Amino acid sequence: MTSHLMPPLALTLVDIGRILSLAVIAGGLLWLFLRAIKRKEVERRVIFLFIFVSVVAPILFPTVFQEKATPIVKDVFDKIESLPPGSVVLLSYDFDPAMAPEVQPMADAISRHCLVRGLKIIYMCLFATGQGQFTSTLENVIKPEFPDKVNLVDYVNIGYKAGNEGVLNVIITDFKKMFPTDVDGVPYDSIAVFKGIRSCKDLDLVISIGGGKPGIKEWILFVGDPGNVPIASGVAAVVAPLMYPYYPAQMLGMLGGIKGAAEYESELVHHYPQFKNSPTPALLMMGPQTLAHLVIMAFIVIGNILYLLERKKGRKR
Amino acid sequence: MKKTTLIIMAGVTVLFLLSWIIKALALEGMQEDYIKKAFLVTFSAFLTLSILSFLYRDNPFYKFAEHLFVGVSAAFWMSMGFWSTIVGNLIPRLSQNLSVFFKVHYIPGDFNFRFYIPVILGLLLLMRLSRNYGWISRWSLAFIVGTTAGLNFIRYLRSDFIKQISATFVPLLVDWQGTGHFFSNLDLSASGQLVMMLANWTIFLGVMSGIIYFFFSKEHTGMFGRASRFGIWVLMITFGASFGYTVMGRISLLVGRITFLFRDWLGFNI
Amino acid sequence: MKRNVPLAITFIVGAVLIFSVFIPPMENWGEDFTLFFDIIAVFAFFLGGGNLLRVHLTKLSRRKQDWPYSIVTIMGFLLMLAAGLFRIGNPGDINASLTEQGSLFQTIYDSVFVPLGSTMYALLAFFVASASYRAFRAKNREATILLVAAFIILLGRTPLGTIVTGWVPESFSILQIPNLAIWIMNSPNLAGQRAIMIGIGLGVVSMSLRLILGIERTYLGGDDK
Numbered sequence: 001m002t003s004h005l006m007p008p009l010a011l012t013l014v015d016i017g018r019i020l021s022l023a024v025i026a027g028g029l030l031w032l033f034l035r036a037i038k039r040k041e042v043e044r045r046v047i048f049l050f051i052f053v054s055v056v057a058p059i060l061f062p063t064v065f066q067e068k069a070t071p072i073v074k075d076v077f078d079k080i081e082s083l084p085p086g087s088v089v090l091l092s093y094d095f096d097p098a099m100a101p102e103v104q105p106m107a108d109a110i111s112r113h114c115l116v117r118g119l120k121i122i123y124m125c126l127f128a129t130g131q132g133q134f135t136s137t138l139e140n141v142i143k144p145e146f147p148d149k150v151n152l153v154d155y156v157n158i159g160y161k162a163g164n165e166g167v168l169n170v171i172i173t174d175f176k177k178m179f180p181t182d183v184d185g186v187p188y189d190s191i192a193v194f195k196g197i198r199s200c201k202d203l204d205l206v207i208s209i210g211g212g213k214p215g216i217k218e219w220i221l222f223v224g225d226p227g228n229v230p231i232a233s234g235v236a237a238v239v240a241p242l243m244y245p246y247y248p249a250q251m252l253g254m255l256g257g258i259k260g261a262a263e264y265e266s267e268l269v270h271h272y273p274q275f276k277n278s279p280t281p282a283l284l285m286m287g288p289q290t291l292a293h294l295v296i297m298a299f300i301v302i303g304n305i306l307y308l309l310e311r312k313k314g315r316k317r
Numbered sequence: 318m319k320k321t322t323l324i325i326m327a328g329v330t331v332l333f334l335l336s337w338i339i340k341a342l343a344l345e346g347m348q349e350d351y352i353k354k355a356f357l358v359t360f361s362a363f364l365t366l367s368i369l370s371f372l373y374r375d376n377p378f379y380k381f382a383e384h385l386f387v388g389v390s391a392a393f394w395m396s397m398g399f400w401s402t403i404v405g406n407l408i409p410r411l412s413q414n415l416s417v418f419f420k421v422h423y424i425p426g427d428f429n430f431r432f433y434i435p436v437i438l439g440l441l442l443l444m445r446l447s448r449n450y451g452w453i454s455r456w457s458l459a460f461i462v463g464t465t466a467g468l469n470f471i472r473y474l475r476s477d478f479i480k481q482i483s484a485t486f487v488p489l490l491v492d493w494q495g496t497g498h499f500f501s502n503l504d505l506s507a508s509g510q511l512v513m514m515l516a517n518w519t520i521f522l523g524v525m526s527g528i529i530y531f532f533f534s535k536e537h538t539g540m541f542g543r544a545s546r547f548g549i550w551v552l553m554i555t556f557g558a559s560f561g562y563t564v565m566g567r568i569s570l571l572v573g574r575i576t577f578l579f580r581d582w583l584g585f586n587i
Numbered sequence: 588m589k590r591n592v593p594l595a596i597t598f599i600v601g602a603v604l605i606f607s608v609f610i611p612p613m614e615n616w617g618e619d620f621t622l623f624f625d626i627i628a629v630f631a632f633f634l635g636g637g638n639l640l641r642v643h644l645t646k647l648s649r650r651k652q653d654w655p656y657s658i659v660t661i662m663g664f665l666l667m668l669a670a671g672l673f674r675i676g677n678p679g680d681i682n683a684s685l686t687e688q689g690s691l692f693q694t695i696y697d698s699v700f701v702p703l704g705s706t707m708y709a710l711l712a713f714f715v716a717s718a719s720y721r722a723f724r725a726k727n728r729e730a731t732i733l734l735v736a737a738f739i740i741l742l743g744r745t746p747l748g749t750i751v752t753g754w755v756p757e758s759f760s761i762l763q764i765p766n767l768a769i770w771i772m773n774s775p776n777l778a779g780q781r782a783i784m785i786g787i788g789l790g791v792v793s794m795s796l797r798l799i800l801g802i803e804r805t806y807l808g809g810d811d812k
Binding site: 042044047048050051052055065067070071072096097098099100101129131132134135138139157159161162163164166167169170173174177178183184185226241242244245247257259286289290292293294295296297299300302303304307 | 608614617618621622624625626628629632682683684685686687688693696697700701702704705707708712713715716717719720721722723724725726734737738741742744745746747765769772773776777780781784
């Protein structure tokens with residue numbers, strides 16, 4: 001009601017912040033451009049300051065964009081949708097804190113999706129740090145949003161084992177040999193999630209969330225291809241382009257970088273409106289991401305103008 | 318130590334204490350252990366800013382944070398490895414008494430003594446720290462190298478060679494939605510027949526020419542040279558795409574840290 | 588002893604792991620050998636920790652440049668070791684998870700390891716930006732192709748792409764930047780990455796064979812005795 005009564009030009013504090021920050025960045029880029037025309041270099045710290053401002057401004061004055069899932073992301077979402085309740089999905093946390101801002105939102109969104117669909121989840125990790133990162137999902141997603149889900153029955157955390165691909169080479173034929181217990185020492189045979197699961201070949205889906213070695217590549221080479229196990233992934237942007245040759249024959253889908261995570265969050269909220277109020281960190285991050293991309297593109301253009309002017313000057317000489 | 322350095326250090330200490338107090342006051346009544354939690358958030362912020370201070374120039378705060386990271390991460394991996402794999406996989410197969418001590422389920426077996434092999438090889442690996450007997454660690458290294466080579470040989474051959482070659486032989490004329498028409502939907506729609514055909518041509522020719530570019534046993538002249546040149550262009554697009562994704566990734570990590578500073582430390586409602 | 592024994596070990600282990608793929612009764616051997624490998628990997632972590640301690644203690648005792656920071660490394664190492672290896676500050680039983688919320692180990696992980704690890708990589712955002720301004724130049728045809736591809740991806744992977752080219756009609760939708768970005772990833776990027784992957788794959792296969800057959804011996808070091 002109030003919004004109808006408000007004049008059309010009424011601006012909130014956030015709007016003013018957005019406009020001011022955009023003006024500051026645009027002004028700064030103009031200054032950089034003018035310096036480039038005069039063939040003057042700038043100190044690298046100025047460039048750093050630009051990036052800092054272009055990331056901070058949209059965090060303080062957020063703009064949330066709606067994302068539409070691209071086919072490669074939709075394939076992962078649809079695969080989880082197609083699994084009947086009670087299917088077992090393995091979610092491997094193959095990442096460390098350095099990759100977490102990009103891939104933790106993926107792990108959380110996929111966990112939400114699996115749990116709301118009534119799928120059982122086996123959590124494990126090929127990075128020792130993955131176990132600590134799972135604690136974040138447990139405390140921020142599973143416990144508060146799914147209080148009815150029971151450890152060992154609906155999900156289990158079997159944690160980390162050293163040995164990278166060596167771990168996978170064992171669990172492709174025998175889970176229990178590598179993971180005799182879960183992280184709390186509960187024996188394999190007492191864990192309800194593992195009922196009917198002897199090896200990775202019995203799983204309905206494996207999703208590796210990561211971005212380094214060991215990660216999705218090892219899962220494809222040591223589990224997906226030899227065991228004919230459906231594999232999907234959520235990877236840091238640095239690794240995403242490298243994984244395209246596996247798609248779709250060896251890897252059914254992939255969430256690449258924060259954009260992939262945002263698309264997945266958007267798809268999840270679209271299909272399950274109950275998650276409308278759940279945190280969507282990846283969607284929030286697309287604001288700063290967009291502005292920073294724009295600034296970097298401007299840097300490339302200005303840098304090239306500077307280069308062309310210098311080359312022209314060099315030719316004249 | 319220089320006087321300026323001392324003044325800066327004192328200033329940072331005062332700021333740290335001030336931030337701790339303000340954070341504790343903000344958390345009071347909202348959380349248990351608010352003094353401890355305020356300290357931990359402030360300390361995390363201090364470490365974050367210490368690393369970011371490298372952007373100005375190398376300095377004692379950055380060095381402190383960097384050295385702390387090295388020490389903590391080494392011990393982190395050791396601890397995780399010990400409790401997950403030594404206690405989780407080795408002890409239950411080696412000793413009933415130790416299994417009872419560590420409260421893990423003993424796994425009986427007739428040939429469990431074979432698990433002394435990795436223990437011996439592991440101990441030999443530690444001999445690398447010795448100046449005189451360091452050479453004996455080669456035995457363990459040989460085991461590691463042999464395992465890696467044996468594991469990789471088949472897997473890379475299957476997944477990264479045979480399957481990739483196989484996936485490259487794609488139809489160059491695309492049957493439109495299984496109707497038997499090869500030239501029916503030739504607009505520039507992203508999901509159209511022409512674009513799909515173009516994609517398949519690019520994949521086939523791109524992979525072939527890319528491989529030709531990496532083939533150094535023949536001089537890159539004539540037709541072979543032209544194919545190699547096309548290969549370079551395809552690789553340049555690949556590297557461009559990788560660059561774009563790298564930018565995206567690095568910015569995301571920065572957004573993550575800045576969000577921590579503004580939301581968790583400074584208390585902005587983001 | 589110094590040369591022949593390691594060569595024999597590499598050959599036997601490598602051969603067993605290859606044959607275990609083809610001969611199902613040998614599968615168990617393959618599993619055992621990889622489990623041994625996993626256990627030895629932990630000893631390698633201990634070797635890393637021991638080496639770190641040795642280097643920093645030496646630096647400290649010889650008062651080398653920046654020696655006070657070695658105290659920080661050693662203190663951090665010992666503190667995390669106390670919390671992790673000796674489970675000090677872990678409220679659970681000896682078999683409880685180390686990473687349980689509230690344990691000292693998880694607290695140090697959250698408050699020290701996470702901020703340090705993630706900020707180290709976050710720094711790279713600034714250097715990537717600086718490199719974009721200073722080094723990303725269209726000097727020749729190849730560099731220009733790279734630059735254009737990067738531009739399309741940078742635009743296409745944000746909502747900007749849709750804003751700029753969303754008006755392009757459906758029959759020309761490949762020209763919409765987000766679609767173009769997807770096409771680049773699925774076609775030329777895939778082709779280039781696959782060519783690289785096949786090259787690396789062949790390299791790994793041939794190197795593995797050379798190692799198993801004892802042709803490649805550089806990992807044994809220079810001492811031939």
